[in-house]
Every structure is written in structure tokens, then in C-alpha cells.
Amino acid sequence: MSAQPLPPIRRLVTGHDTQGNAIVWKDEEIKASQAEHGPFLTRIWSSSELPPDVNTTDDLGLVDTGLANKGTICRIVDFPPKSVGMVHRSITLDYIYVLEGEVTLTLDDGSKTKVGKGNIVVQQGTMHGWDNETSNWARLLCVLISAKAPVVAGEELNAEVPFQI
Structure with a gap:
């Protein structure tokens, strides 16, 4: 699949003028790029630390963060119809909101949970994957925040990422 069938994202980024007034610094359409393992990713913004520095004049939507970093990441992920994701763990707290379509949350215990629009x-740092078992595209808003590693039975769990993004 060479083209993203869902429309590009309009991204507005605010900042300050020299008098300290709020301004719209960027207002543009941004397009997705296909990740190595299948879905299309649209980078919205990131920060490399917590708390984030909001004084930057760099476009932090252009930063290649990999799957996770030591700060925050906001991205849109578009899953093609009938696609199967890879189970993985990042050491992050993620908020995943389904904007369009339906995906199946797959966990390493074998459970599968349908997650629909809205x-x-x-x-919370679990082994998970996203499958799109439908004939339609699915679009997710994903916000990842660096977290402390989960600890189970006294053992700290590590990131497990079998792919590149």
C-alpha cells in the first residue's frame, strides 16, 4: 500500500510573540509515512524530557522518536484493513483514542478486546498489539508519556519492541 487512504491531519501549533501574546505558530496539513511493520504514522509533536520545554522554536513534530522516548509523543496511527500488529511493550503510559473505525487490542494473555470509535x-506498560480485523481503515490518536518500568513479582519489566518505526 503506497498511499494513505485517510485524509492528512491539520496540525496547529501555538507559541508566543515578542510581547508574550499567544499566536498560531504553525498551521499546516501533515501526511503520514508508512512504518516498517505496516501502519501509517503521522508525527504530531514530541518532547524529549519531562516536564516538556515549551520554549522551543524547533518543530518537534519532525523529530524521529522511535516508538518511545524519555518525554512525550503524540502521533496518529492509521491501520490498514485486515492488518495484524505485533505485540510489544514500551515503558510508557499511553492514552489511545479511536478516532475512526475499530481495532482489536491483543494482550499477551491471549485476550482480544474490540475497541471502537470514541x-x-x-x-500501562503492558505487552499489547493492535489488529484491524475489519474491512475499513482505523485511525488512532496515541499519546505516549515516559513512565517508570512496571514491576511484577519484584522484577522490573523491560521494553520489548520487535519492530522499527
Whole structure:
């Protein structure tokens, strides 16, 4: 699949003028690029630390963060019809909001949960994957925040990412 069938995202970024007044710094359409493992990703914004520095004059939507970083990431992820994701873990707290379509949240315990338009998943450093079992595209808004590693039975769990983005 060479083209993204869902429309590009309009991204507005605010900032300040020299008098300290709020301004719209960027107002543009941004397009997705296809990730190595299948879905299309639209980078919205990121920060490399917590708390984020809001004094930057760099376009932090252009930063290649990989799956996760030590700050925050906001991206749109578009899943093609009949696609199967890879189960993975990032050491992040994720807020995943389904904007369009339906996906299946797959966990390493074998469970599969349908998540539809308007639903939100709070993902807390678990092994998970996203499948699109439908004939339609699905679009998710994903906000990832660097987190402390989960600890189970006294053992700290590590990131497990079998793909590149």
C-alpha cells in the first residue's frame, strides 16, 4: 500500500510573540509515512524530557522518536484493513483514542478486546498489539508519556519492541 487512504491531519501549533501574546505558530496539513511493520504514522509533536520545554522554536513534530522516548509523543496511527500488529511493550503510559473505525487490542494473555470509535484505552506498560480485523481503515490518536518500568513479582519489566518505526 503506497498511499494513505485517510485524509492528512491539520496540525496547529501555538507559541508566543515578542510581547508574550499567544499566536498560531504553525498551521499546516501533515501526511503520514508508512512504518516498517505496516501502519501509517503521522508525527504530531514530541518532547524529549519531562516536564516538556515549551520554549522551543524547533518543530518537534519532525523529530524521529522511535516508538518511545524519555518525554512525550503524540502521533496518529492509521491501520490498514485486515492488518495484524505485533505485540510489544514500551515503558510508557499511553492514552489511545479511536478516532475512526475499530481495532482489536491483543494482550499477551491471549485476550482480544474490540475497541471502537470514541473509545479510549489507557495502556500501562503492558505487552499489547493492535489488529484491524475489519474491512475499513482505523485511525488512532496515541499519546505516549515516559513512565517508570512496571514491576511484577519484584522484577522490573523491560521494553520489548520487535519492530522499527
